[in-house]
Amino acid sequence: xxxxxxxxxxxxxxxxxxxxxxxxxxxxxxxxxxxxxxxxxxxxxxxxxxxxxxxxxxxxxxxxxxxxxxxxxxxxxxxxxxxxxxxxxxxxxxxxxxxxxxxxxxxxxxxxxxxxxxxxxxxxxxxxxxxxxxxxxxxxxxxxxxxxxxxxxxxxxxxxxx
Amino acid sequence: xxxxxxxxxxxxxxxxxxxxxxxxxxxxxxxxxxxxxxxxxxxxxxxxxxxxxxxxxxxxxxxxxxxxxxxxxxxxxxxxxxxxxxxxxxxxxxxxxxxxxxxxxxxxxxxxxxxxxxxxxxxxxxxxxxxxxxxxxxxxxxxxxxxxxxxxxxxxxxxxxx
DNA sequence: ATGCAATGGTAACCTAGGCAACGGTTCGCT
DNA sequence: AGCGAACCGTTGCCTAGGTTACCATTGCAT
Numbered sequence: 001x002x003x004x005x006x007x008x009x010x011x012x013x014x015x016x017x018x019x020x021x022x023x024x025x026x027x028x029x030x031x032x033x034x035x036x037x038x039x040x041x042x043x044x045x046x047x048x049x050x051x052x053x054x055x056x057x058x059x060x061x062x063x064x065x066x067x068x069x070x071x072x073x074x075x076x077x078x079x080x081x082x083x084x085x086x087x088x089x090x091x092x093x094x095x096x097x098x099x100x101x102x103x104x105x106x107x108x109x110x111x112x113x114x115x116x117x118x119x120x121x122x123x124x125x126x127x128x129x130x131x132x133x134x135x136x137x138x139x140x141x142x143x144x145x146x147x148x149x150x151x152x153x154x155x156x157x158x159x160x161x162x
Numbered sequence: 163x164x165x166x167x168x169x170x171x172x173x174x175x176x177x178x179x180x181x182x183x184x185x186x187x188x189x190x191x192x193x194x195x196x197x198x199x200x201x202x203x204x205x206x207x208x209x210x211x212x213x214x215x216x217x218x219x220x221x222x223x224x225x226x227x228x229x230x231x232x233x234x235x236x237x238x239x240x241x242x243x244x245x246x247x248x249x250x251x252x253x254x255x256x257x258x259x260x261x262x263x264x265x266x267x268x269x270x271x272x273x274x275x276x277x278x279x280x281x282x283x284x285x286x287x288x289x290x291x292x293x294x295x296x297x298x299x300x301x302x303x304x305x306x307x308x309x310x311x312x313x314x315x316x317x318x319x320x321x322x323x324x
Numbered sequence: 325a326t327g328c329a330a331t332g333g334t335a336a337c338c339t340a341g342g343c344a345a346c347g348g349t350t351c352g353c354t
Numbered sequence: 355a356g357c358g359a360a361c362c363g364t365t366g367c368c369t370a371g372g373t374t375a376c377c378a379t380t381g382c383a384t
Contacts, residue, residue, distance in 0.1 A: 008270065010289060011183065011277045013296040018180030020303040021173065023223065037370080054332055061185065066371050068333060090332040090379050108170065115173045117306060121298045127172060133292055134175040136283045141182040144279060199340085216362060228341050230363060252349050252362040331380075339372080350361075 021118060028110050032103060037062075037070050038079075039107055042096065045080060046104045050093045052085070079103065183280060190272050194265060199224075199232050200241075201269055204258065207242060208266045212255045214247070241265065 026036055034042070040060055045051070051059070057067035071094065074080045079100035085091035096104065119127060188198055196204070202222055207213070213221070219229035233256065236242045241262035247253035258266065281289060 008273050008277065010281070010293050010296070011273060013293060013300060014176070014180050015184065017296050017299050017303065018176050019223070020300065020307070022177065024303065024306065035370095052332075061181070063372060064333065065335085065373080069370075088332085088380070092333075111170050111173060115170065118299055118303055119172070121302050122295060126295055129291070130295055131172050131175060133284060133288060134172070134179050137179050137280055138175060138182065140283055141179065141186065141280055144186065145182070214362080225342055226363065227343080227365080230365095231340075250350070250362085254363075326384090327382100328384105329380105329382085332378085333376105334378105335374105335376080337373085337375105340370085342369085343367085344365105345367105346363105346365080348362085348364105350359105352359085353357090354355100 017118075021114065024118075025111065025114055028114065029107060032106055034103070034107070038074060041070055041074060042079065042100055042104050042107065045094055045096050046101075049095050052091045052093055053082075056094060074100075179280075183276065186280075187273065187276055190276065191269060194268055196265070196269070200236060203232055203236060204241065204262055204266050204269065207256055207258050208263075211257050214253045214255055215244075218256060236262075 022036070025039075029039055037060075041056070044056060044059055048055075048059075053067055053071060054064055056071075057064045060067065062070075071080065071082065075082060078097055080097060081095050082092040083095060085093055122130065184198070187201075191201055199222075203218070206218060206221055210217075210221075215229055215233060216226055218233075219226045222229065224232075233242065233244065237244060240259055242259060243257050244254040245257060247255055284292065
């Protein structure tokens with residue numbers, strides 16, 4: 001195998017594993033009436049209650065308009081509420097309802113079970129090593145993204161004209 | 163960190179890394195006029211020329227209808243051709259055009275470069291260990307999927323009714 | 325204080341994917 | 355031979371996300 005293909009091979013593997021975990025999870029949570037974007041929102045809001053719509057959009061990597069519509073749907077289902085910020089009237093802050101907290105707990109159980117199954121063939125030490133390597137890759141990818149953003153910023157700076 | 167959260171944490175890590183790689187790749191290939199579903203098709207067809215539309219749909223995990231429309235668009239761009247199978251007139255077999263092969267080669271270069279960057283902080287031995295662990299996880303996930311499919315099959319068998 | 329750019333959220337339009345139904349073709353069974 | 359099941363690809367309908375333009379609100383600079 002030529003070295004270039006070796007690197008691409010790892011790329012495919014990571015993508016495949018992530019995709020398979022995601023679709024297995026999708027299938028399992030569908031039984032409790034959740035779609036992918038919905039459980040993403042619920043999971044995020046559980047970790048960060050009170051985020052604004054824009055913050056949520058950014059963290060989920062979707063457009064603000066898209067996030068707004070996702071929130072509409074979840075609010076209609078009474079799984080979250082919009083509450084106006086006290087100091088800035090432009091901002092809606094988002095909170096899970098009690099209903100959603102139950103659903104969220106069930107999701108957590110399903111996720112843990114799925115990961116246990118998926119990592120059944122990894123020893124404890126291997127899991128730690130895997131997590132540690134993935135952390136390094138994530139940090140690296142983050143720094144790449146930031147560098148790119150910084151360059152874009154700088155690139156638009158010198159030109160003074162609109 | 164409670165053990166259940168530890169497992170979920172790895173899940174998030176894998177998902178994050180895969181997502182970040184995917185979006186970084188999206189951003190880079192967009193310059194050569196490719197969207198995600200398009201480069202997925204091109205990449206697949208490069209490895210497996212002559213697949214049928216249904217096979218492609220299954221490998222990409224989309225519906226046959228969706229695959230058909232993706233193929234329509236790529237055919238209009240002259241990046242692939244449908245050719246009827248000689249023995250089975252239901253089947254269209256798919257082949258990349260010369261145009262597409264150039265694009266595919268450029269894609270490969272971009273992918274290898276991106277992975278090099280993303281794995282910059284991993285030693286050679288670590289990369290191999292990572293690949294090997296991901297292979298085991300993928301195999302495990304595959305067997306889980308198959309078992310599920312087999313059970314569904316068996317479950318629908320006993321019933322004789324329509 | 326007062327323009328004025330930046331920010332938060334929304335509405336309108338377009339594209340893309342899932343789902344269900346359909347016509348055409350092949351295969352298996354009798 | 356022929357009849358029904360299974361399979362391949364397409365079409366129409368619905369939902370969801372991206373893009374753009376817009377309004378309201380805020381913060382800043384003068």
